[in-house]
Amino acid sequence: MTPTTQKALLVVSKGANFVLATRPVPKPGPRQVLIKVESVALNPLDWAVTTRGLLMKSFPSVGGSDGAGTIEGLGEGATGVQKGDRVLFQCLDYTSDRGAFQQYAIADAHRISKIPSNLSFDEAATVPLGLATAAVGLYAPKAPMGGAALTPPWVEGGKDKYKDQPALVTGGSSSVGQFGEVTCSLMSHKAPTHIQSLNSPAIQLLKLSGFNPIISTSSARNFDYVRVAGATHVIDYHTTPYASLRAAVEKITSAPIPVIYDAISSEDSQRACWDILAPNGAIVVTTGMRQPVVGKPGEDAEDGKHLARVYGSVDIVKDVEFGNQLHASLTGLLESGALKPNKVEILSNGLAGVLDGVARFGRGEVSGVKLVAHVDATP
């Protein structure tokens, strides 16, 4: 029997920290589902929401973008899923009923994905925001807040369409970068087989699209992790600062670089990547609401370089159709291992532990891992 009230992490005013509170369990509307949330994943955005007051417009509001759980109830006209299905979902429109950081959340039936049996709830929860940010940035239509309009690998003719074209991904060990691929100090290494899960959706997607070589940046300790995602070369950004990245890339390939995913999007990485990008190429930046320091979002420069500024949600109206298609393909991509989830670190105390986890983003203490909380462990 579904309870009528539940525990949830609320933001009660702009920029306030999360508080654990009790609120009603929502009812699914037309074409919606109610999900009993098992695992939730944290993102740097949660830190920005609770310290800088980004995105949330009404209060109190439930936080959290990424979750995985079991379908508890179906709204009228919800098709393609049934009660008891294990699903992953993204709730990034900051309306309380859809926030991930609660025991029961609402999502649209067409933008959730069944979790294949080879993935745990924890692993599945790591996928939504990182993957959406990588996929929208690379494949969604061009727009002021949009993508680079490449052909996605999940549509006919998309797999390997960009075979043997080089690509660059900054931040290969980040949750966004990893859905892509990278290079290591000019040496190509075979990926170790003991690492089963990985980060960097941008790298993974670029690999599916056929890009090669895929050059990336990370700390040296994460080189193996980045290579497992699909990078062919990884450069240590501590010993090769972004001002020197162009020279390092040119030692790996003399071919022009038509696609760059700047998952880090610091000022120095943006300037370096814009300089490296080939004429008529496309760069994706993850600055979100911040203005990029190069190019004009959604426009081509005089030399044809296109700047895509991504918003990593498939819940906003213009990307809903793109999100439906992505989620329709996602179960198969995860089941076959074509896409792999992030490495997971479990926080203690369920939703209560999210507060400490979020603070770690502010201190720069999250590296090559996704922080995950078990909702049932909430005191």
Ligand SMILES: NC(=O)c1ccc[n+]([C@@H]2O[C@H](COP(=O)([O-])OP(=O)(O)OC[C@H]3O[C@@H](n4cnc5c(N)ncnc54)[C@H](OP(=O)(O)O)[C@@H]3O)[C@@H](O)[C@H]2O)c1
């Ligand atoms: N626009 C959007 O909608 C959107 C959506 C999601 C994320 N973002 C933004 O994208 C960025 C990445 O998010 P995330 O969730 O992927 O973060 P994350 O996984 O928490 O990022 C941590 C990683 O960043 C890497 N890193 C830090 N500085 C770096 C640098 N200068 N060069 C290369 N790697 C560096 C670290 O690598 P090492 O440990 O190997 O040093 C670490 O693994 C954040 O700024 C986030 O706010 C934007």
